[in-house]
Amino acid sequence: MSAMSANAVTAADPGSAPQAVIQVENLVTYYDERRILDDVSLEVAAGEIRVIMGGSGSGKSTLLRHLLGLNRPASGSIRLFGQDLSRLSGQALFELRRKMGVSFQSGALFNSMTVGENVQFPLREHTQLDENTIRIMSRMKLEVVNLAGYENLLPAQLSGGMVKRAALARAIVMDPKLLFFDEPSAGLDPVVSAELDELILRLRESMNITIVVVTHELESALSIADKITVLDRGRILMTGSVDEVKSSTNSRVNALINRIPENESVDVDDYLRRLTRVD
Amino acid sequence: MRAFTENLGRRVVGGVEEFGYGAELLVESLFWLGAGAFRQQPVHLHAIAAEMMRIGVLAIPVVTILAFANGVMMALQGIYTLRDFGAESQVIPGLAMSITREFGALIVGIVVAGRSGSAIAARIGAMQMSQEVDALRVLGVNPVRHLVAPILAAMLVMVPTLTVLADLMALTGGGILSSLQMHMSLAAYANMILANMDVFDVMQGLIKSGVFAVLITLVSCINGFSTTGGSEGLGLRTTRSVVLCIAAIVVADMIFTFFLSR
Numbered sequence: 001m002s003a004m005s006a007n008a009v010t011a012a013d014p015g016s017a018p019q020a021v022i023q024v025e026n027l028v029t030y031y032d033e034r035r036i037l038d039d040v041s042l043e044v045a046a047g048e049i050r051v052i053m054g055g056s057g058s059g060k061s062t063l064l065r066h067l068l069g070l071n072r073p074a075s076g077s078i079r080l081f082g083q084d085l086s087r088l089s090g091q092a093l094f095e096l097r098r099k100m101g102v103s104f105q106s107g108a109l110f111n112s113m114t115v116g117e118n119v120q121f122p123l124r125e126h127t128q129l130d131e132n133t134i135r136i137m138s139r140m141k142l143e144v145v146n147l148a149g150y151e152n153l154l155p156a157q158l159s160g161g162m163v164k165r166a167a168l169a170r171a172i173v174m175d176p177k178l179l180f181f182d183e184p185s186a187g188l189d190p191v192v193s194a195e196l197d198e199l200i201l202r203l204r205e206s207m208n209i210t211i212v213v214v215t216h217e218l219e220s221a222l223s224i225a226d227k228i229t230v231l232d233r234g235r236i237l238m239t240g241s242v243d244e245v246k247s248s249t250n251s252r253v254n255a256l257i258n259r260i261p262e263n264e265s266v267d268v269d270d271y272l273r274r275l276t277r278v279d
Numbered sequence: 280m281r282a283f284t285e286n287l288g289r290r291v292v293g294g295v296e297e298f299g300y301g302a303e304l305l306v307e308s309l310f311w312l313g314a315g316a317f318r319q320q321p322v323h324l325h326a327i328a329a330e331m332m333r334i335g336v337l338a339i340p341v342v343t344i345l346a347f348a349n350g351v352m353m354a355l356q357g358i359y360t361l362r363d364f365g366a367e368s369q370v371i372p373g374l375a376m377s378i379t380r381e382f383g384a385l386i387v388g389i390v391v392a393g394r395s396g397s398a399i400a401a402r403i404g405a406m407q408m409s410q411e412v413d414a415l416r417v418l419g420v421n422p423v424r425h426l427v428a429p430i431l432a433a434m435l436v437m438v439p440t441l442t443v444l445a446d447l448m449a450l451t452g453g454g455i456l457s458s459l460q461m462h463m464s465l466a467a468y469a470n471m472i473l474a475n476m477d478v479f480d481v482m483q484g485l486i487k488s489g490v491f492a493v494l495i496t497l498v499s500c501i502n503g504f505s506t507t508g509g510s511e512g513l514g515l516r517t518t519r520s521v522v523l524c525i526a527a528i529v530v531a532d533m534i535f536t537f538f539l540s541r
Contacts, residue, residue, distance in 0.1 A: 097419040108410035111406075111411070122418050122420075
């Protein structure tokens with residue numbers, strides 16, 4: 001699988017440096033008073049699979065929401081395809097999003113629609129294609145994710161892995177140039193998770209798209225990534241290839257890669273003071 | 280004292296924010312209803328039809344029963360009250376004006392707020408929690424165009440239509456009771472109703488019903504989109520939606536009655 005991944009990078013990068021599809025500069029964001037992302041900067045090149053990794057509360061989901069233009073940053077900038085998200089009007093942002101596909105952690109399929117209708121939805125909204133073509137295209141995408149024959153089922157009738165694959169079919173139905181995955185392996189058994197990783201690699205091969213995966217699943221990250229960005233407490237610890245991350249000397253990166261629990265020393269007096277504090 | 284002031288300040292700011300958000304939803308929905316087709320992003324007729332079915336057609340039985348029962352009760356109370364003054368026949372002009380101006384629209388407003396206001400808040404709230412609203416945004420589909428505009432259009436058609444039905448059913452209920460109690464024919468009752476009723480009386484009820492339609496849409500959608508905190512949060516927002524819808528309807532009714540009756 002790694003070989004496949006490496007080949008794809010070479011294919012996407014024939015000699016010259018590929019143009020950055022995503023450029024994040026000095027991104028800072030708050031939740032109430034709490035700083036969630038602190039001076040985050042990164043670039044993702046065209047055709048690259050970038051994994052954004054970090055533990056719970058590291059800020060990776062918040063970063064993804066900013067990349068999707070769902071949240072506005074306190075400061076800093078995010079450029080997708082060269083366009084600054086904070087300078088785009090609401091309508092221009094909706095137009096830009098048509099070049100993107102997103103597979104949410106929960107799938108976020110529309111529960112009132114069948115699987116087929118979910119996949120057909122973007123085509124109905126954004127194209128003038130006739131019904132027959134829309135049906136054929138949605139079946140093609142369902143074939144890609146191995147869900148052919150399931151188009152008449154409701155999302156509630158699918159297993160967790162099938163929901164993720166159906167969400168992926170919906171995300172790629174408009175042939176996006178940029179694809180985001182939020183925790184693709186979360187809640188899946190190892191076999192289904194590996195199938196999904198394989199599917200992500202195959203998609204990049206066949207569609208030559210840029211893919212950003214936000215995950216805390218180490219095995220999945222190592223098997224699909226061209227580059228990994230490690231987030232910790234809202235800051236980027238490092239960005240590098242799989243081998244660079246594996247051989248990092250940074251203790252926090254090591255702790256994440258080798259799954260070493262964080263052992264913070266506890267000040268007993270401070271601990272008791274916090275417990276007995278009156279608000 | 281400081282906590283009380285802070286809490287009060289927070290609630291006032293929250294209220295102003297919600298008011299502004301409601302105005303934004305209304306303007307944006309009207310924009311999509313008017314200009315969506317010209318921008319290749321129409322509000323789909325099948326979505327409006329589905330909402331009309333849910334909001335209007337399925338509410339016909341309950342509106343019919345409640346309006347009919349209300350007409351009977353108003354006639355009963357009127358006859359017994361006016362009998363002491365020997366003015367029983369005056370119940371008919373009273374019914375004609377109070378039902379068309381006031382109670383038809385009010386009954387429909389409360390029924391639609393209870394049935395559809397809660398359902399809309401719960402549906403949008405559940406979509407918000409399962410990231411379906413975010414999915415709409417990232418698919419390049421404006422959630423206001425897709426979710427709010429069809430509801431607003433359906434409400435603006437169905438609430439006044441249901442009000443006309445409620446007027447008819449309440450007047451029928453009042454008519455049956457009056458004809459039995461006062462030994463008069465239904466034709467005579469109908470003649471007296473028509474003689475004592477003005478087009479403006481009916482219009483007043485219809486104008487109010489249009490305002491109620493907008494209020495129910497906005498209050499329920501605001502609560503749906505603001506849902507956080509899992510199933511408990513969804514329950515709280517649904518309850519809040521119904522309570523606020525009914526409160527808004529009654530207050531708006533009072534204000535409109537004050538100005539329209541002068």
